[in-house]
Amino acid sequence: MRAATSTFSTPTASRAQPARGARSVNRAARPVRATATAIARRGALGSVSSTRGSRACGNGAIAIDGVASGSGSFEKMTYNETGKWREGLDLAGWAAEMRAIEKEYKSPQHFEEDVKHLEKILSWANLCYFGGLGLLAAMPAMGLNMPGWLNGMNPIAAFFMSVAICARWTMVGHHTCHGGYNAAQSTNGEVTGRFHRRKFARGLWRRCTDWMDWMLPEAWDVEHNHLHHYQLGEDADPDLVERNMRPTREGKSPMVLRYAQVAGLALVWKWFYYAPNTLKELFARKEREATKAGAEAPNPFKTGSLPSTVLTVASGAVTKGQFGALWETVKCFAPYATWSFGILPAIGYAIGGQSVALAWFMTSVLADVMTNVHSFIIIATNHVGDDIYRFETETKPRSDDFYLRAVIGSANFRTGGDVNDFMHGWLNYQIEHHMFPDMSMRAYQNMQPRVKAVCEKYGVPYVQESVWKRFVQLADVMVGKRSMLVWERGD
Numbered sequence: 296m297r298a299a300t301s302t303f304s305t306p307t308a309s310r311a312q313p314a315r316g317a318r319s320v321n322r323a324a325r326p327v328r329a330t331a332t333a334i335a336r337r338g339a340l341g342s343v344s345s346t347r348g349s350r351a352c353g354n355g356a357i358a359i360d361g362v363a364s365g366s367g368s369f370e371k372m373t374y375n376e377t378g379k380w381r382e383g384l385d386l387a388g389w390a391a392e393m394r395a396i397e398k399e400y401k402s403p404q405h406f407e408e409d410v411k412h413l414e415k416i417l418s419w420a421n422l423c424y425f426g427g428l429g430l431l432a433a434m435p436a437m438g439l440n441m442p443g444w445l446n447g448m449n450p451i452a453a454f455f456m457s458v459a460i461c462a463r464w465t466m467v468g469h470h471t472c473h474g475g476y477n478a479a480q481s482t483n484g485e486v487t488g489r490f491h492r493r494k495f496a497r498g499l500w501r502r503c504t505d506w507m508d509w510m511l512p513e514a515w516d517v518e519h520n521h522l523h524h525y526q527l528g529e530d531a532d533p534d535l536v537e538r539n540m541r542p543t544r545e546g547k548s549p550m551v552l553r554y555a556q557v558a559g560l561a562l563v564w565k566w567f568y569y570a571p572n573t574l575k576e577l578f579a580r581k582e583r584e585a586t587k588a589g590a591e592a593p594n595p596f597k598t599g600s601l602p603s604t605v606l607t608v609a610s611g612a613v614t615k616g617q618f619g620a621l622w623e624t625v626k627c628f629a630p631y632a633t634w635s636f637g638i639l640p641a642i643g644y645a646i647g648g649q650s651v652a653l654a655w656f657m658t659s660v661l662a663d664v665m666t667n668v669h670s671f672i673i674i675a676t677n678h679v680g681d682d683i684y685r686f687e688t689e690t691k692p693r694s695d696d697f698y699l700r701a702v703i704g705s706a707n708f709r710t711g712g713d714v715n716d717f718m719h720g721w722l723n724y725q726i727e728h729h730m731f732p733d734m735s736m737r738a739y740q741n742m743q744p745r746v747k748a749v750c751e752k753y754g755v756p757y758v759q760e761s762v763w764k765r766f767v768q769l770a771d772v773m774v775g776k777r778s779m780l781v782w783e784r785g786d
Contacts, residue, residue, distance in 0.1 A: 378785050380754050389753040390695035396745055397731045400738040406479035409735035413476060413490060416736065417467050419717060424459030427452040428639075431658055432646060447654025448661055456658070457665035458718075460508065465670065465720030466736060468506035471495045473520055474733040492516075503630055509566040511627045514573035517580050524732050525692045528678060528685040528704040530600070533576055536679040536772055537779055539602050544775035553774035561671040562664055567605045571596070571624050575603035578623070595619025635659045670720070672766050677725045678705055680768035681777040682758055688783060701729035702750060703782075706768075707759040710743050719762065726757065 431452040434440070441449055470476070471490045480488030489495060489505065496505040496512040506512060523534045530538065537544070543553055560568065575596035585592035595617060596603045608624050611617040636659055643655030684703045690696040708723035709715060716723060716736070724739035727746050731738075750757040771777040780786035 380756060384755070385753060386695050386699060389749065389755060390698050392749045392752075393698050393730060393746065396742055396749070397734075400731075400734060400742050401478070403478070405735070405738065409737050410476060410479050410488070410490065412737040413467070413470070413735065416462065416713075416717065416721075420459045420462035420467065422459075423455045423462070427455030427459065427662070430455065431643075431655060435647070435651070435654075446657065447650060448657040449654065450661060453658045453661040453665055456662035457669060460662065460666045461669045461673075461720060462717065463506050464508055464510075465673065465722055466717070468496060468508070468512070468515075469519075470721070470736055471506075472512065472516055473524075473728075475735045475738075477733065479735075499630065503634075507631050507634060509570040509628060509631050510573050511570070511577070514570075514577035514627070518573040518576040520732070522576055524729065525697075526689070527700055527729060528683075529689060530687070531689075533572060533602065534678070535685065536675065536769070537685065538600065540773045540775075541601070543773060550774060550776070554770060557770050557773050561668050561675075563667055564671050564675070565663075565667050566628065568602060570627055571604055571608050571620070572602040574620075574623055574627055593619060595623060635663065673708075673720045673722045673762060676706065676708075676762060676765040676769045677722060679772050679779065680706060680758070680765065681772070681779060682706075682756070682768075684780045684782045684786065686782050698730050699755065700782075702726050703756055703758075705729050705758070706765055707743070707757075708762040708765065710740070710759070713740075716740060723762070726759075 431449050434449060434452075435447075441447065472492050472495060474492045476488070476490040477492055480486060480491040480494075486494050494501070496502050502512060518533050523532050526532045528535065543556055546553070548556075575598065578592075578594040578596050581592045582594040595611075596608075598607050601607075603620070605624070608620045612621040636656060639659050640652045640656040644652035683706060684700070686700060686704070690700060705725040707726050708719050710723050721736045721739070722728075724736075724743055727739045727743055728734075730746070747757050747759070749755075768777065772779060
């Protein structure tokens with residue numbers, strides 16, 4: 296890991312009281328514009344109350360959402376002033392309480408229930424997928440035909456299939472590949488179960504049976520589990536939205552066209568952006584490792600600080616005659632594309648001929664589009680907004696700084712209940728997940744209220760809000776209407 300570069304220099308405050316300048320940030324209301332205003336009455340900062348938490352923010356606290364004074368008088372102030380929460384923060388005390396929570400939920404006493412819970416979530420995903428296929432096959436036989444203009448395509452079946460595809464990525468694949476079940480699936484260093492990161496989705500067969508998607512699991516491991524997770528919000532984070540969308544943010548296109556670009560990206564983002572960009576990071580790592588060993592390793596994905604996409608891959612092949620990236624991308628796509636758009640339509644053809652094959656093909660396409668939109672909404676929104684921090688310096692993994700960055704660089708959605716969490720892809724616990732990446736879904740669900748309470752106790756901003764409001768934040772940052780906070784700037 297990299298050497299630490301501490302970004303904190305804060306005196307110690309009493310652990311029993313919220314830090315001076317603290318604010319409760321349980322995002323239950325509308326978002327705040329970093330470049331515009333939060334609302335509070337300056338003359339009554341000592342008695343400001345917030346709709347986000349159960350306590351008032353005393354000692355000069357600034358509550359920045361739904362804030363009002365007793366007289367109902369409001370005055371604008373810059374969001375930057377809310378950086379006062381940093382003054383007097385007892386970072387060591389806060390981090391110690393977080394580590395105690397982590398230790399408790401990593402206890403072996405939870406392992407059996409954690410795995411049972413994962414198996415339940417996987418069974419829900421399988422029920423959705425095969426139930427969708429069952430509807431696709433059975434509805435015409437039962438005389439329940441779709442309107443003619445759909446040409447046999449079945450949106451109901453597509454919806455259930457799409458939910459399952461999303462679930463296998465965001466819940467089963469995501470948490471397993473992070474090592475969330477490693478301890479429960481190994482004994483004395485020996486892997487004993489399929490939900491261990493050293494076994495899950497490794498190789499072509501296990502990729503097809505465990506987690507078949509556009510992305511190559513090994514590439515996802517590098518891009519997400521290492522680079523994004525341990526360099527969250529830094530320039531080295533491959534998923535830093537502000538940087539990745541710089542051409543759009545700084546372009547001269549009208550806003551309506553910029554928003555249209557965001558909508559278009561949501562329809563195709565897994566195969567257009569995520570798969571080739573994870574390949575880029577995989578080959579970059581191989582290149583670095585080869586260089587250290589005094590050898591060479593080809594890296595066909597060269598896009599500098601900007602992400603690799605299907606467009607950059609195709610452009611390199613057409614304009615420069617560089618087909619390496621194109622070939623690697625095709626190999627990456629092949630298993631999922633063959634199943635979804637080849638084998639499934641062939642099964643449809645065997646059942647009912649060409650018309651049924653076309654219906655199955657179009658339903659698979661629709662399911663993929665739905666999955667793209669669903670995953671875009673619950674994933675791309677996790678670390679972006681004008682109330683979320685990005686960072687210009689590095690930090691050491693598992694340090695106190697690292698834990699704090701996980702909180703102030705992330706946003707949670709509505710939490711609680713397996714059905715709610717399932718539809719959010721379990722990404723509504725992003726704060727807890729980025730603090731403790733190698734834990735189970737069930738652990739995040741159970742610890743979340745305690746993590747939030749400790750943040751409120753110490754005055755650390757804990758952003759929690761409806762996923763739809765976070766999506767507005769995402770879109771606005773992508774088009775340049777809003778900008779993120781920068782830690783080193785003092786925001």
